Amino acid sequence: MSQDARDAVGDYRYGFHDPENATIRFDFGLSEQVVRDISELKNEPQWMTDIRVKAFKHFIARPMPDWGNSEMLNSIDFEKVCYYLKSSKGSETDWEEVPEDIKNTFERLGIPDAEQKWLGGVTAQYESEVVYHSIREDLEEQGVVFLDMDSGLREYEDVVKQYFGSVVPYSDNKFSALNTAVWSGGSFLIIPEGVHVEMPVQAYFRINAKNMGQFERTLIIARPGSSVHYIEGCTAPTYSSDSLHSAVVELIAEEGAHIRYSTVQNWSANVYNLVTKRGVAYRNSTIEWVDGNIGSRLTMKYPAVILKEEGAHAEVISVAYSGEGQHQDAGSKVHHLAPNTSSRILAKSISKNGGRSSYRGLVKVSPKAHNCKVSVVCDALLLDEDSRSDTYPTMEVSNQSCVVEHEASVSKVSGEQLFYLMSRGHTEEEAMGMIINGFFEPFTKELPLEYASELNKLLEMEMEGSIG
């Protein structure tokens, strides 16, 4: 990382790190043996080991994507990554049992507090393993299952065997192959038929060590007529060497179910964030991705929905914020496979100090999908001349009855807006912060209040010292 980039992350708020007290730490580098070792360590069934090994071979054979930011992608050194690191004995259900320094980290991040006040359940992952998980008793009594993925595999092997890789096969892309080969941690969530989880459940992902690779794997199944709001947050310390975060998330929304999956990733600027997220929506169900990308050096992430049965609906609201040295290559994919399905994509990006934001979207409407509705809106806001925004919207519509709306805009903050706000007593930085928060408002208003105000504060801090 360049000195400039280091300067840029110098005031990153979550950039502190703990001493590394690893109980198990793998040497750097990736091989079939590493993959097998991870599986053995976890005492996994043979079929899982086999999938891991197949996925590893695919990862090796598969070339790096030649789109997105090739230069940054090719600078990832897979031999300088630690693929497994465990810092605790296991996953606890009481914060008091979590090792002191790890507990302190999550306290600094406000997780136990949030859990008490407004969450239905929490998992907290530190490096490769989930160190804490809990769920409210009333939800447990209703049959809601909320575990870390490793426990999920142990306790619900049949379910995992049925759905693991059914939405995102390892062969989907190079990074889904990598994740499948070395996955560890992540969430396993099942909402039984007709159960509405009113309070959001949250997973928190923290990378602490240098040159760490975090490869969590998440599977959420919402049975017919159920609903859930799942939130994930991510941070890491600021190091001058790179870390890699490559997750796979699979969602299944059965008939009439509703899944909302909200993310605010605020990785430090030395993290490569290469994530595959996809959901399958059955009859009259809804999948919503609310996806905020604030941190990381390079993010490539395109939350996707497959609208498999009639009446299914997809909603993807995303924001990207790219500062110095950052590239957010984000967007969305929706496949309309059935009649009367609808999708709405709203992507907003802000680029500043030479940062780069790209919207990359794909909407496919199959010939059999009659009377679909598609709406894609992309708005980019550039804060200065050095920053960059690109839009790559692809539409493949093979059914004439489909109604498609598409709007894209690129704008700059106008001097008149700033003057107006400053004439009301706000400094230029405050004025800029207000305009930015306003620009992201369609996104923030979808988040729980506590999350939204955190995000607003974060963005205002991003503006501090950035003008002048």
Place this chain on the structure above:
Amino acid sequence: MHSLMKGILAPHLENMLTSCVLSISDLHVSVEGTVVIKGLSLEIQKGEVHAIMGRNGAGKSTLANVLMGHPDYEITQGSIHFNGTPLDELEVFERARAGMFLSFQYPQAIPGVQVGTFLRKSVQAVRKDDCPNNRELRDEMKAAMKILGVDNSFLARYVNDGFSGGEKKRLEILQMLLLKPKLAMLDETDSGLDIDALRMVADGINSISDDAACLVITHYQRLLDHVKPSHVHVMIDGRIVKEGGSELAIQVEDKGYDWLEPTNA
């Protein structure tokens, strides 16, 4: 008068000086290379309401903008003092915090920022010394909104985003009432208002005019029926060409501006 004269004047004269909220002397302003204001002087005391009238393009908004500190306008000659402080020492936000307020001719939309939040943040920024607590602020807002005939749903809307002309002007006055300025400049706040709205806006101005100095830019006598100006100035081509009392506004409404052209005078 110049602030340097402070201290060498007799105490009663000094008092007069300090009650002089705005003092402009021989102001020249250019924008984009053209001179728009060409030697303008004006003094406003606390409790006075000064009306400025003049044709389109005469330089009225330029004057308001330059007073508020718009970066596009360059003062090439002359000086402006606000409560004795040379204005060029103050940034835009400092002018606001010192008690200057401009009701814009064309208020800007800030999409995604709710009126309620914006008002609260602005009050906190400007009224640092007597900042009301949340409850007091809510009461103040209620009272101000009542004067202006707007209801609570107004607070949840985004600042000027999709507002009608009249709604924008009401929001400007609402801000003025809450920010409690020492100098209120209103640039065509009466334009495009229906009769009822005009009366409400006038009530708003009247409710602060005892404690503030007001500079009201208008094309119409209409507003001045409700807001009694102590002084009326006619501006032509970047200069004040005539000053008078409220009767001057009636004459202008009657006869237009031709008779005031320097060449016709």
